[in-house]
Amino acid sequence: MKTASDEARKRLIFALDMGEDLEKTLGWVDLLKDRVGLFKVGKEAFTHFGPELVHRIQERGGRVFLDLKFHDIPNTVAKAAEGAVKLGVAMFNLHALGGRDMMVQALSSAEQAARDARLPAPAILAVTLLTSLSNGDLKDLGFRLSSKELVVHLAQSARLAGLAGVVASPRDVTAIRSVCGKKFLIVTPGIRWEKTVPGDDQKRVDTPREAVKNGADFIVVGRPIRLAEDPAKVADYIVQEIALGLADKG
Numbered sequence: 001m002k003t004a005s006d007e008a009r010k011r012l013i014f015a016l017d018m019g020e021d022l023e024k025t026l027g028w029v030d031l032l033k034d035r036v037g038l039f040k041v042g043k044e045a046f047t048h049f050g051p052e053l054v055h056r057i058q059e060r061g062g063r064v065f066l067d068l069k070f071h072d073i074p075n076t077v078a079k080a081a082e083g084a085v086k087l088g089v090a091m092f093n094l095h096a097l098g099g100r101d102m103m104v105q106a107l108s109s110a111e112q113a114a115r116d117a118r119l120p121a122p123a124i125l126a127v128t129l130l131t132s133l134s135n136g137d138l139k140d141l142g143f144r145l146s147s148k149e150l151v152v153h154l155a156q157s158a159r160l161a162g163l164a165g166v167v168a169s170p171r172d173v174t175a176i177r178s179v180c181g182k183k184f185l186i187v188t189p190g191i192r193w194e195k196t197v198p199g200d201d202q203k204r205v206d207t208p209r210e211a212v213k214n215g216a217d218f219i220v221v222g223r224p225i226r227l228a229e230d231p232a233k234v235a236d237y238i239v240q241e242i243a244l245g246l247a248d249k250g
Contacts, residue, residue, distance in 0.1 A: 015222030019048030212245025
């Protein structure tokens, strides 16, 4: 029988944002595979270790969120999506700013590749706006919309393209949920509960409990676990906070 902690654990994604040593990276998988739901493999880890890291996580029973944020012409991203499916990942992402056609072609290619390989189709997420960007950054880039307005617009575009959900700041979850509905997945990085994390560049953050209470389906945590004196204990604490957030939602 599944418990509240089991459900909460599935929703925690640990960010393997490291590239110094493959065995050391896999040591984190061994430590946390029974404490988290997925392992995020991003650009740093993937460019150092490649598909081998994905395969070795899977050999250990871990599920992978491939966080490469594809952003290119539609045909190129469609081919990359096909490759992600063949890796057997549970989810991967692309940039919503790549446009509706890019998202539609990526989804179509992924679904066909999954059918051909007889594999489960991964959840495809659109990155709305990096959590390191503020309204001031957007103004410098030439955007007229505020961060929240742009995020909601991009989330709506991803939903219309047929994607499973988005990656967005916890501060934007409520607004996205109100326009995209209950079934639309929201994955939130930028999770913090202390004032500072060494080398932190996240600007739009929230606590695990509040993010889930407000409607986040998954939360991504890296440095707060990785830099802790007792990472396993911190992972367990976050799972407890997710469970409380789920209870708060009712």
